[in-house]
Amino acid sequence: xxxxxxxxxxxxxxxxxxxxxxxxxxxxxxxxxxxxxxxxxxxxxxxxxxxxxxxxxxxxxxxxxxxxxxxxxxxxxxxxxxxxxxxxxxxxxxxxxxxxxxxxxxxxxxx
Amino acid sequence: xxxxxxxxxxxxxxxxxxxxxxxxxxxxxxxxxxxxxxxxxxxxxxxxxxxxxxxxxxxxxxxxxxxxxxxxxxxxxxxxxxxxxxxxxxxxxxxxxxxxxxxxxxxxxxxxxx
Numbered sequence: 001x002x003x004x005x006x007x008x009x010x011x012x013x014x015x016x017x018x019x020x021x022x023x024x025x026x027x028x029x030x031x032x033x034x035x036x037x038x039x040x041x042x043x044x045x046x047x048x049x050x051x052x053x054x055x056x057x058x059x060x061x062x063x064x065x066x067x068x069x070x071x072x073x074x075x076x077x078x079x080x081x082x083x084x085x086x087x088x089x090x091x092x093x094x095x096x097x098x099x100x101x102x103x104x105x106x107x108x109x110x111x
Numbered sequence: 112x113x114x115x116x117x118x119x120x121x122x123x124x125x126x127x128x129x130x131x132x133x134x135x136x137x138x139x140x141x142x143x144x145x146x147x148x149x150x151x152x153x154x155x156x157x158x159x160x161x162x163x164x165x166x167x168x169x170x171x172x173x174x175x176x177x178x179x180x181x182x183x184x185x186x187x188x189x190x191x192x193x194x195x196x197x198x199x200x201x202x203x204x205x206x207x208x209x210x211x212x213x214x215x216x217x218x219x220x221x222x223x224x225x
Contacts, residue, residue, distance in 0.1 A: 040218070042204070045215070
């Protein structure tokens with residue numbers, strides 16, 4: 001069963017705009033990760049946020065985590081056409097290695 | 112350093128045939144994972160290994176599926192006999208044992224069962 005559920009399922013924006021994707025989960029977690037998947041490729045790890053962290057930055061990425069609401073958001077600032085991909089959240093509720101992925105948000109950035 | 116290597120990239124076969132998917136993890140990684148991705152069910156963990164030993168195979172859909180890891184540099188996922196509902200993209204991923212290390216994915220095998 002899916003632990004994380006991303007919202008929206010699809011998002012289309014103009015290049016230069018910001019993109020925000022949300023993830024909700026059901027059980028308590030140790031950490032939450034975000035991955036990107038380009039069409040026809042495997043997933044690539046973007047960022048990990050621990051359950052005791054509220055916000056984390058990496059380049060144009062900003063991730064927030066609200067454990068009281070069991071939700072996380074991924075913000076991509078100043079989007080580029082190359083950001084076009086599907087984005088997945090993944091949660092680890094026990095041992096780190098066993099993570100559960102959401103359905104994903106398909107982001108299209110229009111040049 | 113080479114990433115996770117999967118073969119074949121595409122496989123088309125007829126129902127009832129045996130299918131073998133292969134994976135070479137990143138050298139030094141202690142964990143290896145097999146996932147299946149479909150539009151309907153998303154990305155599902157099938158099985159994972161630690162130091163070549165299967166740890167959790169609760170995601171393997173049925174007895175037609177089996178996975179082995181005979182050594183640290185090679186793993187196979189076998190489907191016998193295959194069925195059309197097995198059509199999906201199968202991914203292999205590997206990671207270090209240290210906590211909070213990311214998983215590194217191969218580019219997958221797109222499997223079509225006719």
